[in-house]
Amino acid sequence: MSGLRSQSATTTVAAPLLGWTMRRRLVPYLFFAPTLLALLAMYAYPIGQAFFVSLHRDSLGTRIGDFIGLENFVAVLTQPLFPELLFNTVVYTVGVVVCVWVLGVVTALLLFRTFPGRFLARGLVILPWAVPVVPVVASWQWLLNFDYGLFNAITHGLGFDRLDMLAASPGAMITVILVTSWKLFPLASVMFLAALQTIPDELYEAAEIDGANDWQQFLNVTLPGLRSVSMFVILLMTVTIFGRAFTIILLLTGGGPAGTTEVLALQTYHEAFQYFRMGSASALGMVVLAISLCITTLYLTLLFRRKDEA
Amino acid sequence: MFERMTKIFGSLAVAAALGGAPVQAGEIVWPSYEWGGPLKDFMREVVDDFTAANKDTTVKIASPNYGGFFDKQFIEVTSGNPPSILTFQDPQIGQYISAGLLEPLGKYYKAAGVDPATFPKVIQVAIRDGEIYGVPLQVNPRALIYNQAMLDAVGLRVPTNLEEFYAALKALRDPAKGQFGFALLGTPVAADPTAYEISNIVLGFGAAFFENGKPVANSPKMLEAMSFYKKIFDEGLIPRGIDFMTQRELIYSGKVAMIASAPFAFVRAKTVNADIAKHLKTRVLPFPGQGQSFTIMTLLAVPKDAKNKDEAARLLMSLLTEANQKKLVEKYASLPIRPVYAAADIQARFPDFEAFLQASNLSASSAPQGAESLAPQINVAIKRHFESFVYGNVPVKAALDNMQAEFERLLASRR
Numbered sequence: 001m002s003g004l005r006s007q008s009a010t011t012t013v014a015a016p017l018l019g020w021t022m023r024r025r026l027v028p029y030l031f032f033a034p035t036l037l038a039l040l041a042m043y044a045y046p047i048g049q050a051f052f053v054s055l056h057r058d059s060l061g062t063r064i065g066d067f068i069g070l071e072n073f074v075a076v077l078t079q080p081l082f083p084e085l086l087f088n089t090v091v092y093t094v095g096v097v098v099c100v101w102v103l104g105v106v107t108a109l110l111l112f113r114t115f116p117g118r119f120l121a122r123g124l125v126i127l128p129w130a131v132p133v134v135p136v137v138a139s140w141q142w143l144l145n146f147d148y149g150l151f152n153a154i155t156h157g158l159g160f161d162r163l164d165m166l167a168a169s170p171g172a173m174i175t176v177i178l179v180t181s182w183k184l185f186p187l188a189s190v191m192f193l194a195a196l197q198t199i200p201d202e203l204y205e206a207a208e209i210d211g212a213n214d215w216q217q218f219l220n221v222t223l224p225g226l227r228s229v230s231m232f233v234i235l236l237m238t239v240t241i242f243g244r245a246f247t248i249i250l251l252l253t254g255g256g257p258a259g260t261t262e263v264l265a266l267q268t269y270h271e272a273f274q275y276f277r278m279g280s281a282s283a284l285g286m287v288v289l290a291i292s293l294c295i296t297t298l299y300l301t302l303l304f305r306r307k308d309e310a
Numbered sequence: 311m312f313e314r315m316t317k318i319f320g321s322l323a324v325a326a327a328l329g330g331a332p333v334q335a336g337e338i339v340w341p342s343y344e345w346g347g348p349l350k351d352f353m354r355e356v357v358d359d360f361t362a363a364n365k366d367t368t369v370k371i372a373s374p375n376y377g378g379f380f381d382k383q384f385i386e387v388t389s390g391n392p393p394s395i396l397t398f399q400d401p402q403i404g405q406y407i408s409a410g411l412l413e414p415l416g417k418y419y420k421a422a423g424v425d426p427a428t429f430p431k432v433i434q435v436a437i438r439d440g441e442i443y444g445v446p447l448q449v450n451p452r453a454l455i456y457n458q459a460m461l462d463a464v465g466l467r468v469p470t471n472l473e474e475f476y477a478a479l480k481a482l483r484d485p486a487k488g489q490f491g492f493a494l495l496g497t498p499v500a501a502d503p504t505a506y507e508i509s510n511i512v513l514g515f516g517a518a519f520f521e522n523g524k525p526v527a528n529s530p531k532m533l534e535a536m537s538f539y540k541k542i543f544d545e546g547l548i549p550r551g552i553d554f555m556t557q558r559e560l561i562y563s564g565k566v567a568m569i570a571s572a573p574f575a576f577v578r579a580k581t582v583n584a585d586i587a588k589h590l591k592t593r594v595l596p597f598p599g600q601g602q603s604f605t606i607m608t609l610l611a612v613p614k615d616a617k618n619k620d621e622a623a624r625l626l627m628s629l630l631t632e633a634n635q636k637k638l639v640e641k642y643a644s645l646p647i648r649p650v651y652a653a654a655d656i657q658a659r660f661p662d663f664e665a666f667l668q669a670s671n672l673s674a675s676s677a678p679q680g681a682e683s684l685a686p687q688i689n690v691a692i693k694r695h696f697e698s699f700v701y702g703n704v705p706v707k708a709a710l711d712n713m714q715a716e717f718e719r720l721l722a723s724r725r
Binding site for chain 2: 059060134141144145146147148149164166167168169172250253254255256257258259261270273274275276278
């Protein structure tokens with residue numbers, strides 16, 4: 001009996017390691033921890049590793065090269081082609097972002113209307129985004145072919161000169177922008193379509209009562225209603241295109257003709273997998289990351305400043 | 311810490327990408343896009359024979375796609391967990407040799423009684439300081455594949471020199487039918503295929519980008535070769551927007567009368583379009599270089615860090631036995647690496663292959679001779695300056711001078 005009493009007393013005395021309040025405070029962090037760990041493993045580690053490699057001499061073997069500080073950064077920033085690569089990247093990024101935004105909004109507005117076959121049309125719009133890049137590029141190459149392509153057959157049939165859309169400058173850059181935009185616009189379209197459904201009908205009714213025509217309704221009701229999604233689409237596309245997109249260029253023109261479609265991401269790929277210079281490739285990757293961060297920060301600052309002013 | 315984690319992550323990623331797992335004792339791991347190619351059955355037979363004779367050895371094969379294969383292979387080697395056998399196209403092997411990543415194979419050649427000196431001369435890219443680091447799987451020299459019926463239709467015989475060739479291009483051009491006499495690279499593509507494809511003309515004219523480690527991109531022969539390229543492109547005598555894959559489809563469909571291509575392209579015609587294939591014949595290139603052409607040799611090698619290196623090297627040697635080399639020709643319609651037939655035999659038994667065998671003896675790698683370790687940078691420079699005069703407005707001479715200057719800069723940066 002006394003033994004039981006003693007055990008009970010011990011149980012009462014043993015206090016939890018953390019108090020109730022503290023445990024409640026920790027719960028959100030525990031829920032957040034798996035995500036944080038995944039983010040660290042998937043983002044922080046590769047970025048940290050790339051930065052570490054960028055500070056070391058290029059080496060092809062399993063050993064990391066000697067520590068050389070910022071030499072790789074100096075080398076990539078002072079290479080003669082860097083200004084041209086940066087210019088091409090900016091043109092490509094701006095071109096794709098503008099085209100994707102315009103195509104996304106226009107198709108979303110069309111699909112938002114009620115018409116027979118709307119569900120089928122909504123499904124078909126997704127196709128470019130769903131089809132793998134390689135067949136997409138092969139199809140475009142044939143469509144745009146100078147001697148055998150459909151577009152040139154039509155334009156030539158109408159009495160116009162044939163256009164070499166992949167081997168002429170600036171035609172090649174325009175082509176890679178259009179093909180990339182064609183591939184990516186469904187993503188924007190779906191997001192804009194979802195956003196359109198959140199704009200209250202009352203706003204359109206009020207605008208109509210105020211005598212606003214379709215164009216004025218678009219400018220004063222629809223566009224403000226799409227503002228937050230636009231912000232996200234523009235940011236997502238900018239970062240994606242500026243820092244990562246090169247597959248379509250690699251397959252369509254290989255960066256040509258004469259480097260006119262060569263962008264920083266393609267050069268990073270060349271440094272890593274053609275020249276086997278992992279240090280230089282990592283340095284270039286870090287430069288692209290830094291520029292992307294600057295663009296993002298600037299964009300968000302301007303956006304929030306305008307919002308505050310409004 | 312970082313190095314160790316990199317190795318672990320790299321190995322895991324590549325193992326996942328190639329469907330691999332840790333190497334077992336006596337296991338040879340051989341991933342290659344060639345397992346999906348025309349020689350896959352030949353390779354399978356060789357592997358089966360080898361494992362039957364070596365009961366403790368197993369061979370694990372994987373057939374990744376060609377696209378991205380070399381990138382994955384590079385990651386695998388640099389992560390410290392390479393497979394037992396690597397696959398290269400000849401211009402790529404030089405960098406791996408320079409970095410000391412490959413196992414020397416001279417002793418295995420000696421044990422197998424095979425003399426690499428009897429191989430096509432492109433094998434030189436795998437030899438460094440007297441030691442050999444690669445085993446050729448196949449060699450693909452370029453010769454002229456032509457459609458006799460299309461030439462007959464315009465009353466011409468197969469061209470044997472540049473003048474006849476140019477006359478044939480003009481005679482065969484028919485815009486209404488979309489018909490051309492010849493097809494060459496006519497669109498911007500990635501750097502390596504650009505360098506490969508224009509090598510048909512460069513080497514065909516007896517020119518080269520490099521000789522004995524020195525750049526010779528603006529030599530008179532090169533100027534002649536590239537001026538000819540520009541001329542037939544501007545005159546619309548070759549189709550625009552065409553890469554090397556499409557060239558073959560155009561000759562199979564009867565839209566083009568001649569291409570410079572390899573034995574596999576000639577053999578494949580029979581399965582693609584038998585009606586056209588029966589009119590196809592071959593001869594060496596009719597350019598001023600006296601039949602010289604370019605070739606791609608597929609080379610296999612054993613990485614220094616590989617497990618079971620000895621078994622892997624012995625397996626590779628078994629590809630070169632006389633019986634397997636004969637099988638390569640007779641059963642798989644590929645050129646032999648070793649001279650296993652007498653010249654008269656070839657003429658009598660494989661008449662279509664005679665031109666390719668002649669070309670094989672005359673052909674060279676597209677790798678810059680004496681500057682192989684800079685091949686990727688050189689190919690990027692070739693692409694840029696070649697495109698500047700073919701698709702742009704830069705005069706040919708100025709573009710070649712720019713190319714030469716860039717080559718010299720690249721060499722200086724290496725020093």
